[in-house]
Amino acid sequence: MTNKIKALAPDEADLSDMKVVEYQADITETYALYLDDESHSFEGETEKIVFPANEAQVAAVLKDAYEREIPVTIQGARTGLTGAAVPLGGLTVNLERMNNLLHMQYYEDENLYTITTEAGVLLEDLVNAVQSKRLDMIKGQGGPDEEKALERFLNEKKAYTFPVDPTETSAWIGGITACNASGARTFKYGATREWVKRIRVVLANGDILDIRRGQCNADNGVFEIEHSDGEKVTVNIPTYVMPRTKNAAGLYAKPDMDLIDLFIGSEGILGAITLVELGLVPLPENIMPVKAFFPSEDDAVGFVYDIRSSDSPVKMDFLEYYGPNAIEMIKEKASSAGIKIPALSDQTKAIVFFEFEYTDADMEDKIMGLETVLNKHNSSSESSWAGMERSELEKMKIVRHFVPETVNGLIAQRKAQFPKVHKIGTDMAVPDESLRDYLKYYRTVLDGQGMEYVIFGHIGNNHLHCNMIPRNDEEVDQGMDNYMTFAKKAVELGGTVAAEHGIGKLKRDFLKIMYGEKGIEQMQAVKRALDPKWLLNRGNVVPVPADR
């Protein structure tokens, strides 16, 4: 094992056929969407948008920008919620033309299939191609081993998928890697990070790193990177301790970490990811999605604690939650959408939505065990809503979307009268043992203020979305203050300020709460080592120091 890695010099690239948009009128009219992301919080501006079609072009573009000291913003699908992909001047590099699936690999020792893709592939396209095994486009693209792996994969009877399931499936593979995206099934499978085997990344100066997991690990918190011109840089990993939660806040840091993990989740401040190799898992034979109904929040939370404990009779794929006010929204929308949920009665005050895998052999044990835990918390399997097919799961997911849809509708209505109004949705997560306390804290603060809000989300990972729905401008200010209060509380409990959506330009202040001034400086030092001129994604994650 080594902590050293050599960067490759970029190949010569022909830029004559690269799509470039440089007239301001074109940019602000036709390409206005490229100046924004789903946070809609910044007025983006850029001198030029370029659309490289391959890694050599990316490298040539970055190298040129480096020599001329032009800031660069790297863009994925711009579904981010933190302004991370919004350019504030300089050059914008959008990877939408790098949208090819490349090849498959099979690792005998791990019994693992992987698929390698360019950074601009849509998550949804990847999942569809893998699940349906429609992979004609990569036939003949790989070397002999890769062709063999593809052949073997196509002959598998089982269906496979990429196990991480972010809600927004129109994100790109480069984007989910750069943000370490996660989803409901992260409860079982972890976040994107766990499934990334290899990346290729173009550094600020145009050099390229080809990083395979397990080949370059830090030695006592230090990496040594040798650039193609022979210059060596030392990267000192920050010394803070990361929270014991799923996490998308700041740079990953552990003394013996893998170099690949430094780039995953770094929100593009250390380089442009051009290629990603992702692990796949077989789809289980039988899944049972269930909505269980509880007479109180306490009951539901108690159920979650028990069902995810080490001696639980059933291992869940995910555990999602809807609190009392979310249920009111579900009821209203369901009746207008013509979906009847008979088990959802007036007594229902909380719902836990979960899914587990079973075989004919272990089904009865699992269900009887589950029944005991449900009964203990005043629910029962008779009063649940359960599915046997994926179509039932889809129906349940529709019901899940009722909540954010209603919130967005309310916000839009109120915005008409109070333009300042926007949704204030938290992204904090806390360690397992603090779930109950943190949820109580939300309720105490918000009920005390009379603020309108809903709580729902990834309860298995203690990652509940608390959406505040301000009724006027004063409540917007109050909500923003609350956000800071909630962030501090999450950190106090050992949690994270950004479990899923990252920091970007919007949440830097919260990162400081988590890692302190020193932690921010250590992250800045990493950035300085890899991007001394501070050109890539300026303003993301950490502030730009005064001398840059």
Place this chain on the structure above:
Amino acid sequence: MKIIVPVKQVPEVAEVKVNPETGTLIRDGVPSILNPFDELAVEEAIRIKEAHGGDDSEVTVITMGPPQAVDVLYKAMAMGADKAVHMTDRIFAGADTWVTALTLAEQIRKMEFDLIICGKQAIDGDTAQVGPEIAEILRIPQICYVRKVEISEDGKFVTAHRETDEGYEVVKAKLPVLLTATKGLNEPRLPNIMGIMKAKKKPLEVVDAEKLGVSEDRLGLKGSPTTVRKVFPPEQRAGGIKIDGENPKEAARQLVEFLAKKGVI
């Protein structure tokens, strides 16, 4: 009371797209479901059994379809049906509505029943023929498009509200009878965990052509008197016009102008 419910597995039509070149449905990747009208039939059968059931009452679901169609039988049993019959065989493939009805009816003939409840039609073919054809083959009365069903105290008669274009008719008949269910009949229950577990243990009989004992040339594509020659989307009709004048007078003026232009008046 013995109730038989013939059911069909269909693609979730809301997600089916039409291939614009061939005019055929693209079924790839589209989830399969229990035909929604059949779901009403299953629900009604379970309710009747619950309300009138003696100890020997039971609801049997039956389908003719490929191996994966077994999913809809389990779904119906998870809702509360007691047992299932899966008629599956390559020989059954390609059956038109007549042969489908014949195949099902020949099996049903061997079973005990007081009542047969079908969905009014399958949402993929939309023919609404199989139910009535089964009744004809079995020579029992049929009441189609029912949205309310009552069974008499003594369990000998059924009174049904049958939907018509104008309203509804109230029809009374002596059992055995075949009903077809339409929207509004009931609100089907959702399966629960226990129901699913129990379903997996309920009896499921598999019947192939040999077991059915009907000769091959009366079954499947071979036995079908009709075939589908061509599937094509209906021709696009040009949209109409909408007259929304500020007031009735203005609207009338616009209408007259339009009709005059067309040379109708």
